Amino acid sequence: MLDDWLYLGIFTVISLFLPAAAITIAALLSPKKPDPLKTSIYECGMETVGETWIQFKPQYYVYALVYLVFDVETIFLYPWAVAYNQVGLFAVVEALLFIAILLGGLLYAWRKGALEWA
Amino acid sequence: MITGLQAFFLVNALITLFAAVKVVSSRKLVHAALWLVLALMGVAATFAMLGSRFFSVIQVFVYIGAIATLIIVAVMLTRNSMEDVGPQVNRGWWLPLVVVVLLFVGLVVVLSGWGDFGLSTRTVGAEGENVMELGKALVDPNGFVLPFEIASALLLGAMVAAIYLATDRKEGKR
Amino acid sequence: MIPISWFLIFSAALFCIGLFGVLARKNTIGMLMGVELMLNAVNINLLAFWAYRYAGQMNGLVFVAIVFAAAAAEAAVGLALIISVYRRRTTVMADELNLMKG
Amino acid sequence: MSFWIDPINFVIAWLKGLLESWGLQPGLVTFVMYLIGAFVTTLLAMLLVVFLIWLERKLIGRVQDRLGPNRLGPWGIFQTFADMLKIFTKEHITPDGADGVAYNLAPVISVGAVLMVWAVIPFTATVVGVDFNAGVLYLMAVGALGEMGVILAGWGSNNKYAMLAAFRAVAQLISYEVPMVLALMIPVMFTGSMSLQALVKEQDIWFIFLAPVAALIFFISSIAEVGRTPFDLVESESELVSGFNIEYSGLKFGMFYVADFLHAFTISLLFAALYLGGWRGPGAEQYPMLGFVYFALKTAVVYFIGILMRASLPRFRIDQMMDLNWKYLTPLALVLVAATAVAGKIVPAEMAGLRLVVMLALNGIIFAAADRLMTRRRSARRQVAQAPRPVAHYVQPAPTDPGD
Numbered sequence: 001m002l003d004d005w006l007y008l009g010i011f012t013v014i015s016l017f018l019p020a021a022a023i024t025i026a027a028l029l030s031p032k033k034p035d036p037l038k039t040s041i042y043e044c045g046m047e048t049v050g051e052t053w054i055q056f057k058p059q060y061y062v063y064a065l066v067y068l069v070f071d072v073e074t075i076f077l078y079p080w081a082v083a084y085n086q087v088g089l090f091a092v093v094e095a096l097l098f099i100a101i102l103l104g105g106l107l108y109a110w111r112k113g114a115l116e117w118a
Numbered sequence: 119m120i121t122g123l124q125a126f127f128l129v130n131a132l133i134t135l136f137a138a139v140k141v142v143s144s145r146k147l148v149h150a151a152l153w154l155v156l157a158l159m160g161v162a163a164t165f166a167m168l169g170s171r172f173f174s175v176i177q178v179f180v181y182i183g184a185i186a187t188l189i190i191v192a193v194m195l196t197r198n199s200m201e202d203v204g205p206q207v208n209r210g211w212w213l214p215l216v217v218v219v220l221l222f223v224g225l226v227v228v229l230s231g232w233g234d235f236g237l238s239t240r241t242v243g244a245e246g247e248n249v250m251e252l253g254k255a256l257v258d259p260n261g262f263v264l265p266f267e268i269a270s271a272l273l274l275g276a277m278v279a280a281i282y283l284a285t286d287r288k289e290g291k292r
Numbered sequence: 293m294i295p296i297s298w299f300l301i302f303s304a305a306l307f308c309i310g311l312f313g314v315l316a317r318k319n320t321i322g323m324l325m326g327v328e329l330m331l332n333a334v335n336i337n338l339l340a341f342w343a344y345r346y347a348g349q350m351n352g353l354v355f356v357a358i359v360f361a362a363a364a365a366e367a368a369v370g371l372a373l374i375i376s377v378y379r380r381r382t383t384v385m386a387d388e389l390n391l392m393k394g
Numbered sequence: 395m396s397f398w399i400d401p402i403n404f405v406i407a408w409l410k411g412l413l414e415s416w417g418l419q420p421g422l423v424t425f426v427m428y429l430i431g432a433f434v435t436t437l438l439a440m441l442l443v444v445f446l447i448w449l450e451r452k453l454i455g456r457v458q459d460r461l462g463p464n465r466l467g468p469w470g471i472f473q474t475f476a477d478m479l480k481i482f483t484k485e486h487i488t489p490d491g492a493d494g495v496a497y498n499l500a501p502v503i504s505v506g507a508v509l510m511v512w513a514v515i516p517f518t519a520t521v522v523g524v525d526f527n528a529g530v531l532y533l534m535a536v537g538a539l540g541e542m543g544v545i546l547a548g549w550g551s552n553n554k555y556a557m558l559a560a561f562r563a564v565a566q567l568i569s570y571e572v573p574m575v576l577a578l579m580i581p582v583m584f585t586g587s588m589s590l591q592a593l594v595k596e597q598d599i600w601f602i603f604l605a606p607v608a609a610l611i612f613f614i615s616s617i618a619e620v621g622r623t624p625f626d627l628v629e630s631e632s633e634l635v636s637g638f639n640i641e642y643s644g645l646k647f648g649m650f651y652v653a654d655f656l657h658a659f660t661i662s663l664l665f666a667a668l669y670l671g672g673w674r675g676p677g678a679e680q681y682p683m684l685g686f687v688y689f690a691l692k693t694a695v696v697y698f699i700g701i702l703m704r705a706s707l708p709r710f711r712i713d714q715m716m717d718l719n720w721k722y723l724t725p726l727a728l729v730l731v732a733a734t735a736v737a738g739k740i741v742p743a744e745m746a747g748l749r750l751v752v753m754l755a756l757n758g759i760i761f762a763a764a765d766r767l768m769t770r771r772r773s774a775r776r777q778v779a780q781a782p783r784p785v786a787h788y789v790q791p792a793p794t795d796p797g798d
Contacts, residue, residue: 004524006424007431019501026482026486027645029482030483041641067184071364074179075361076357079252083249083256083257086254092736096735105274105277108278109277109720110720114284117716134302141313142313148549152496157306157332169347181363182535183537183541187564195378217311229300230297236296238294241344242344252350252357272365273364283369
């Protein structure tokens, strides 16, 4: 009954196991001679200055946000797309309304300059 | 006698609950976010065991792909330093703990009084949920067309509000 | 087969852990993570009842979809608020946000 | 069933018989069969990478009027093995302050997330790992896992550049997933199922003819997902000193490389399956192996186009890349879904010929309109960019708000 899940589970485990095994073998084969200079953090030939944790611009947040909204929309639009052949024109109009509202949100973000890099 | 599926459920539940405990107790917020990803994976596996292929995949796609990413980005945006200094829970943390344990015991007691608590035969078939029926119901005027449209309005509202809050207005004027 | 009680107890435990996070965490983003855990517990419950009792009906599934949308909206607006507050006050700790104290 | 008609299933049936003759439980037989199937598929995919690296170096060499690898073995075909030998024995340098778990998990997840796609690909009419009925969304979910790998790598390395590059990479990956999801919705609408096998079976007319613009959007956004030229900002040496994998060395770095090559091939497989009819072709249903050959040929064509693009196009700037996605592809895909939905209802599926003509015309009109808008925006921007600017004598810009 859960046959496809079983296969997917096995596949997932193996596809994570193969690279892990390769890396483990390589780690066993490779030499290990760490020294402080070798393991220091790379920064264009300079000593690292300050923390790794630099401030990021809020732009990243806005992209992630718009992406989130379009992601959630798939929950509603994909079942509709699957049922598309079985429903009437009225259902298509409803979906068009859904898409139009989303497009409105995208246009708002655009006008607001939220999609501008920099 | 425990079947393979039951054993898988128990292992998965333990991992998920452990990850959830780490989410609320990790000192580093980024670690908490990564544990959250693991907990969400466990929930996706639980959905799969409940026979819902669509929502199990959606759980990974939306929760891990979008919501967890959003949380990680927000964590990165609001940090001053790599280490979170000081305790990460309130001083009176034992009070919520007592409340939560009491709530859990209460929930289990209430649930075990329910007639169908030991129900172990499912009504859902082997093929899982019928996504086509869900799609039809969502756009059916006698079905759930109102939630369908309200969801899009909700998303629009969230997007507008969040963009309004997140963009720097001082900089926008320039 | 797994009895429904297992799923319900699992989801209750997840809900309680999330609630603890919301109540005890100092960091507002940490509190939001707790809320996400609670919403996930709700979804497990909904799908469990759907799978064991009402598999023919679509109510449960539509409800789950709406919970997903609500969770997304909550995370988006909540985090935007946190970022906005952080910009003004440079803190995300709930006990330092004492704007109302005046 | 004879060996020559369907060799893969013949072998599977033979193995199954063998296992049953050993007196194993039926459940255990299934488990072992799945284990073997998954292992063989993933192993073949990993070995394929060895060949792909050689092929790509050779082809790009030819495009750039070089020979490419040509020393080891005929046409330098053993070059990759020599490289493998070297990379296996290189030291793994873990940077100071790296987050152990995240740092080591990242390359594994990156490769694993690409390999997992292979579980649902229908190779022939009869050979498919699992005919998963949420297959299209499964592809997107696996993509989300790959994004996690990038975040882990960037955060685990404790390096500013890695972190910065990881964030750029995530911004790129998540942005281009939006038009991809929308472009995939159109085949799902035509088919009424999300399983990849059903999508292939439905393509009496290839979806690239029914939805050419959607195919184009899918192709562009999947190249962006891989992060290849012209979208290789993720690993732009001149801007981000190699990207989120900067602190990796030895085979851990090699794994990101493997993931990259395998991902490029996997999207070609997906494009061939979703828009070019997959294994379909004359005689593919009677002789499944023939379908495998068709599928391989179609994939090779798509892959070749990808390599040509990689060899010939310059890199986008990051703002251009984001503009292309959010201001062109996403609105275009939304409009396309809406228009296709309406047109598909007006012209029912039974009138296949008329539907094809209508869809082609519709796509042409939408694409022309979008192109027109784009050209106008571009020329407006070019005017701004080309406006004469004083070079010799610097003019003090007029104060913008004199009020204060």
